[in-house]
Amino acid sequence: MAPLSLAILVLLGHLMAISEANFHQHFDVTWGHHRAQIKDGGQLLTLSLEKDSGAGFQSKSQYLFGRIDMQIKLVAGNSAGTVTTFYVSPQLSSQGPNHDEIDFEFLGNSSGDPYTLHTNVFSQGKGNREQQFHLWFDPTTAFHTYTILWNSQRIIFLVDNIPIRVFSNLESMGVPFPNKQPMSIHSSLWNADDWATQGGRVKADWTKAPFVASYKNFKAEACIWNPSSASSACSPGAWQTQGLDAAGRNRIRWVQSKYLIYNYCTDRKRFPQGVPVECKQSRFL
Numbered sequence: 001m002a003p004l005s006l007a008i009l010v011l012l013g014h015l016m017a018i019s020e021a022n023f024h025q026h027f028d029v030t031w032g033h034h035r036a037q038i039k040d041g042g043q044l045l046t047l048s049l050e051k052d053s054g055a056g057f058q059s060k061s062q063y064l065f066g067r068i069d070m071q072i073k074l075v076a077g078n079s080a081g082t083v084t085t086f087y088v089s090p091q092l093s094s095q096g097p098n099h100d101e102i103d104f105e106f107l108g109n110s111s112g113d114p115y116t117l118h119t120n121v122f123s124q125g126k127g128n129r130e131q132q133f134h135l136w137f138d139p140t141t142a143f144h145t146y147t148i149l150w151n152s153q154r155i156i157f158l159v160d161n162i163p164i165r166v167f168s169n170l171e172s173m174g175v176p177f178p179n180k181q182p183m184s185i186h187s188s189l190w191n192a193d194d195w196a197t198q199g200g201r202v203k204a205d206w207t208k209a210p211f212v213a214s215y216k217n218f219k220a221e222a223c224i225w226n227p228s229s230a231s232s233a234c235s236p237g238a239w240q241t242q243g244l245d246a247a248g249r250n251r252i253r254w255v256q257s258k259y260l261i262y263n264y265c266t267d268r269k270r271f272p273q274g275v276p277v278e279c280k281q282s283r284f285l
């Protein structure tokens, strides 16, 4: 190949990679105005939290299934009382009977104490499926990749490409699965010091505000919803059927044995009549 066309290919490859990550192109700031800032020509987005006022953003597109990767660097130092979220839910988020949502929430902590990564899945208005983890690294010193993989068979939560949780499609057993409506990507940073840190005992230290979380390298391999034709166009790939292979099962077992701190499926006090149906299945289908 002639050096010039090679150079053009390399340049094109670069441009495509850049557009994938461009926050201007893919997201709108939905609240908090100046507390959400897109920088470096669209490569970086920061959210900041001041006393009682945070910020958030939302994808311009809606998706019906996809693999969504986001690199996030969480609020450093004393992050007690802060919650950083990254989730998919319908564009006009309402908590009604049809609400679907796939959630990552990062609950801050006092300096030196670990963040809690809270996950949940809502389908057809029903949530109450929390699993919480500590992380095997400090999420405030560098960017790490958090992934929502959502295909027609299952949802996998991944951290740095390591699966931490699977929610399988068990519609055949009467468990609703979020597959009926397109969802947007949402993220926010807000004050939840009434409950987030050690059950609300540790409050935010506003003398340390603003608290800042940073985002980069957003990537979506997904089916993009076209509202006018009510259909979606998919970027084909392994994500569409991805499950756990033997290596994935080993990794999720490692995470769940060492870092899982709460699992609704084992909370018998909360479900005296018996844990939900999906808990009776293998966790890693």
Ligand SMILES: *[C@@H]1O[C@H](CO)[C@@H](O)[C@H](O)[C@H]1NC(C)=O
Residues within 6 Å of the ligand: 107, 108, 109, 110, 113, 114, 115, 116, 196, 197, 198, 199
């Ligand atoms: C904060 O640190 C405490 C003590 O290590 C820990 O029990 C807790 O899970 C951490 N996370 C939150 C959100 O409180």
